[in-house]
Amino acid sequence: MARKPATKSAGTASRSTAATKKPTADAVYKIVEVVGVSATSWEEAGRKAVETAASSLRDLRIAEVVKMDMKVEDGKVAAFRTRVSLSFKYES
Secondary structure, eight states, X not given: OOOOOOXXXXXXXXXXXXXXXXXXXXXXXXXXXXXEEESSOHHHHHHHXXXXXXXXXXXXXXXXXXXXXXXXXXXXXXXXXXXXXXEEEOOO
């Protein structure tokens, strides 16, 4: 049986949350993809990708794992690879 999505009834919206939110400045973000490789895990591969990119990109905001795969050699896993989409503030 399909479930109905949760909805807020009119009048229960959080007014205090809306009142406390700070306005955000207009911004543009660039998105790049990088691939990290590790002999031990996908998590380590993703961490390496982000940390390496952070050494040359400023103001990283979001890291999203796009794809995980493995390099196979002679029928055995030789490496874990994690493709990560990174966004950072674009400076003109």
